[in-house]
Amino acid sequence: MKNVLGCVCVSCGKETGAEVDTTTCPSCGGMLDVKYDYAFIKTKLDRQSLASSADFSMWRYLPLLPIEEGSELSPLRVGWSPLYKADGFGESLGLKNLYIKDDGLNPTSSLKDRASAIAAVRAKKAGKNTVACSSTGNAASSLAGNAAAMGLKSFIFVPERAPKGKVAQLLVFGAHVFCVKGNYEDAFRLSAEAISRWGWYNRNAAINPYLMEGKKTVSLEIAEQLGFKTPDYVAVSVGDGCTIAGVWKGFKDLYALGLLDKLPRLISVQASLCCPINRAAETGNAIEKMDEDTIADSIAVGVPRNGDKALAAIRESNGITVNVTDDEILSAMRRLGAAAGVFGEPAGAAGSAGLIKLAEQKRIPPNALVVSIVTGNGLKDVVNAQKAAGEPNFVNPDMASLSPLVESF
Amino acid sequence: MKNVLGCVCVSCGKETGAEVDTTTCPSCGGMLDVKYDYAFIKTKLDRQSLASSADFSMWRYLPLLPIEEGSELSPLRVGWSPLYKADGFGESLGLKNLYIKDDGLNPTSSLKDRASAIAAVRAKKAGKNTVACSSTGNAASSLAGNAAAMGLKSFIFVPERAPKGKVAQLLVFGAHVFCVKGNYEDAFRLSAEAISRWGWYNRNAAINPYLMEGKKTVSLEIAEQLGFKTPDYVAVSVGDGCTIAGVWKGFKDLYALGLLDKLPRLISVQASLCCPINRAAETGNAIEKMDEDTIADSIAVGVPRNGDKALAAIRESNGITVNVTDDEILSAMRRLGAAAGVFGEPAGAAGSAGLIKLAEQKRIPPNALVVSIVTGNGLKDVVNAQKAAGEPNFVNPDMASLSPLVESF
Numbered sequence: 001m002k003n004v005l006g007c008v009c010v011s012c013g014k015e016t017g018a019e020v021d022t023t024t025c026p027s028c029g030g031m032l033d034v035k036y037d038y039a040f041i042k043t044k045l046d047r048q049s050l051a052s053s054a055d056f057s058m059w060r061y062l063p064l065l066p067i068e069e070g071s072e073l074s075p076l077r078v079g080w081s082p083l084y085k086a087d088g089f090g091e092s093l094g095l096k097n098l099y100i101k102d103d104g105l106n107p108t109s110s111l112k113d114r115a116s117a118i119a120a121v122r123a124k125k126a127g128k129n130t131v132a133c134s135s136t137g138n139a140a141s142s143l144a145g146n147a148a149a150m151g152l153k154s155f156i157f158v159p160e161r162a163p164k165g166k167v168a169q170l171l172v173f174g175a176h177v178f179c180v181k182g183n184y185e186d187a188f189r190l191s192a193e194a195i196s197r198w199g200w201y202n203r204n205a206a207i208n209p210y211l212m213e214g215k216k217t218v219s220l221e222i223a224e225q226l227g228f229k230t231p232d233y234v235a236v237s238v239g240d241g242c243t244i245a246g247v248w249k250g251f252k253d254l255y256a257l258g259l260l261d262k263l264p265r266l267i268s269v270q271a272s273l274c275c276p277i278n279r280a281a282e283t284g285n286a287i288e289k290m291d292e293d294t295i296a297d298s299i300a301v302g303v304p305r306n307g308d309k310a311l312a313a314i315r316e317s318n319g320i321t322v323n324v325t326d327d328e329i330l331s332a333m334r335r336l337g338a339a340a341g342v343f344g345e346p347a348g349a350a351g352s353a354g355l356i357k358l359a360e361q362k363r364i365p366p367n368a369l370v371v372s373i374v375t376g377n378g379l380k381d382v383v384n385a386q387k388a389a390g391e392p393n394f395v396n397p398d399m400a401s402l403s404p405l406v407e408s409f
Numbered sequence: 410m411k412n413v414l415g416c417v418c419v420s421c422g423k424e425t426g427a428e429v430d431t432t433t434c435p436s437c438g439g440m441l442d443v444k445y446d447y448a449f450i451k452t453k454l455d456r457q458s459l460a461s462s463a464d465f466s467m468w469r470y471l472p473l474l475p476i477e478e479g480s481e482l483s484p485l486r487v488g489w490s491p492l493y494k495a496d497g498f499g500e501s502l503g504l505k506n507l508y509i510k511d512d513g514l515n516p517t518s519s520l521k522d523r524a525s526a527i528a529a530v531r532a533k534k535a536g537k538n539t540v541a542c543s544s545t546g547n548a549a550s551s552l553a554g555n556a557a558a559m560g561l562k563s564f565i566f567v568p569e570r571a572p573k574g575k576v577a578q579l580l581v582f583g584a585h586v587f588c589v590k591g592n593y594e595d596a597f598r599l600s601a602e603a604i605s606r607w608g609w610y611n612r613n614a615a616i617n618p619y620l621m622e623g624k625k626t627v628s629l630e631i632a633e634q635l636g637f638k639t640p641d642y643v644a645v646s647v648g649d650g651c652t653i654a655g656v657w658k659g660f661k662d663l664y665a666l667g668l669l670d671k672l673p674r675l676i677s678v679q680a681s682l683c684c685p686i687n688r689a690a691e692t693g694n695a696i697e698k699m700d701e702d703t704i705a706d707s708i709a710v711g712v713p714r715n716g717d718k719a720l721a722a723i724r725e726s727n728g729i730t731v732n733v734t735d736d737e738i739l740s741a742m743r744r745l746g747a748a749a750g751v752f753g754e755p756a757g758a759a760g761s762a763g764l765i766k767l768a769e770q771k772r773i774p775p776n777a778l779v780v781s782i783v784t785g786n787g788l789k790d791v792v793n794a795q796k797a798a799g800e801p802n803f804v805n806p807d808m809a810s811l812s813p814l815v816e817s818f
Contacts, residue, residue, distance in 0.1 A: 056465055075493055076750050077514070082486035088560055105486070105514055109749065109788060149750030151497055155815070160803070165574070165791040169799030172787060173745025176818055178811065179801045186806035193808055272489065338583025341485050341558030367696065378581060379518060379788035382574040389580030392588045394569070397595035399602055402587065406564070406607065409585055 104377030219250025239299030241310030269354030513786030630660025648708030650719030678763030
């Protein structure tokens with residue numbers, strides 16, 4: 001990888017080589033961050049090369065990704081999700097320049113496809129035939145889907161509360177699925193032991209520094225789709241911390257390449273009863289474990305594994321933290337759907353819930369360029385979609401039954 | 410619409426004008442088909458204009474669509490779904506050139522978005538503020554989503570058996586939903602009465618000839634994504650008949666424009682216990698009502714409203730009819746998922762089920778260029794996905810519980 005210089009520990013600053021898929025810092029155990037040779041990358045990627053690229057997937061940014069030369073790429077169309085100008089939704093919030101990035105339209109219906117595609121590609125290049133991870137669901141199904149498309153086996157560890165839709169999806173992808181009797185922490189720990197014992201490729205975003213590099217492509221796209229204009233604010237839901245860290249990395253990469261002239265402020269949105277990262281950002285204390293008490297299962301992470309990187313992203317971006325209740329998340333699902341035609345799962349809509357809250361508190365200037373990332377498709381979690389949506393009207397098949405209802409609307 | 414010459418009745422051949430959103434043939438009540446001015450369209454659309462188009466959605470084919478000049482277009486990214494070369498899946502079928510068109514990645518997760526986008530655009534242009542349809546689900550959610558994105562109200566009639574995921578999705582889009590106590594036929598009849606009474610824009614594909622024109626964009630894309638090479642076979646599931654008719658129309662359009670040098674053979678796939686169109690095609694008799702007995706709810710249509718157009722498409726294309734059992738559909742869901750990383754709902758995977766059946770009967774030459782269209786996302790119907798997928802392994806959070814399982818795989 002001529003474009004990658006190596007990795008550096010986000011805790012102690014020690015530098016290591018580039019072959020670090022399954023390790024943390026050899027000195028202190030901290031998370032590693034990938035360092036790029038931007039001077040080299042500038043010779044491979046610029047506005048013009050992007051404008052002439054016919055690859056409308058995350059692979060259009062290959063010079064900015066930790067992929068070995070000659071790697072077989074995942075054939076699924078990961079990335080290049082639509083960025084919608086959401087005027088109706090924006091108007092209801094007093095925002096004139098609001099955009100929605102619908103990452104629920106990825107191949108397995110979540111942003112996590114961006115990380116899993118990296119994992120599948122690197123696993124195959126490394127000669128592994130099995131990939132594994134623990135996940136509340138989306139990392140799992142995205143890994144299973146991308147592994148299936150590349151002919152790899154997958155072993156997946158999920159906490160038993162994972163929604164049935166997500167579990168069914170990854171079973172259909174042919175994954176071997178273990179529902180671990182316990183919470184996300186238990187599933188994570190067991191997967192780590194098993195990966196170590198059997199030598200599988202490790203897709204746990206908490207250990208593998210390359211996965212965040214996949215996630216950053218969401219920001220590369222946002223910037224390109226906006227004509228290389230930096231949003232003033234980017235709202236995203238936060239669980240493990242890997243996604244917001246990836247969002248930040250993408251903008252920093254483009255800034256380092258001279259393709260953006262400033263950086264955005266991040267809006268870090270967590271659930272009110274499970275907000276260990278936001279709490280640490282607000283108090284300045286270390287991250288402490290919280291209960292995983294929210295309907296937004298994809299961000300119900302009591303012990304965030306990428307907390308340090310997330311905190312750095314919030315701090316460096318002069319970010320804003322905001323916590324939202326389950327009711328606020330359900331309301332955001334309805335508002336996103338009815339005003340913008342975008343159907344997000346609870347964690348997917350949580351970023352917008354946070355934005356709604358800030359907008360209603362007049363903390364976002366009306367003319368600001370704002371992007372809210374919807375990280376997963378509402379079909380992933382129909383039970384909560386029903387909570388958000390309410391019940392339909394049941395009618396007999398005749399006008400006498402229908403008319404009073406229609407005339408009441 | 411300078412590109413549209415008018416409409417012609419598929420039953421009696423009578424020609425009418427172009428303003429026919431909500432009517433059938435004034436002479437005989439037959440379905441209408443839109444006629445284009447291909448000489449004019451040739452001046453607006455060719456390989457070069459497409460190659461330089463930056464619009465990667467169905468609107469890239471605007472010169473071939475019945476959209477009034479100056480119409481506001483649906484902002485959702487409908488169309489340009491990925492076409493995957495599915496080598497692993499193809500190999501298992503003895504097919505060397507098998508492609509999967511994943512239309513489950515449309516904004517509301519089905520091919521029906523292509524028709525509903527046309528409806529929403531035409532409704533808005535006509536000054537209507539309300540759209541309506543009856544549907545087993547996907548037409549409904551796609552209409553609700555596209556209407557929401559364009560600021561229109563929607564009234565939706567679904568039979569009571571519609572899967573909960575689909576109903577929740579359209580409620581989130583802010584639609585007024587009526588669950589009609591009865592089957593699809595009852596829902597259709599009631600919607601027709603209501604539309605007539607209240608003057609809403611009619612998105613029922615059985616009446617509105619323009620909707621099929623949206624669906625045809627799936628074929629325009631397939632052809633373009635294959636470099637303007639015609640597939641030898643295109644497999645698609647068939648319910649109401651509108652989709653296969655649209656698939657055929659798209660290829661015929663490109664042939665008329667000189668962009669393709671031949672036409673494909675269509676593979677019309679229906680459920681074994683609900684196959685009125687295939688039965689009519691095979692026997693030469695008229696279409697007769699059947700029970701709606703299949704898990705594939707999107708194609709469980711006992712009285713197909715677009716049967717005539719579907720029969721014409723099968724006949725003109727020297728098509729192949731094949732019926733599949735529910736078990737064959739569930740098996741196809743697993744095979745598509747595990748071999749190609751594509752998750753289809755039952756009706757979405759039914760086309761592939763038919764293809765599997767034909768391939769196993771050696772009725773498809775190994776070198777044939779074959780496309781199977783997956784019409785909807787598996788997340789739409791989790792109950793049946795679970796039937797296809799089976800159950801995960803439940804384990805305690807310790808290696809003693811895990812090891813025997815892993816070592817048994």
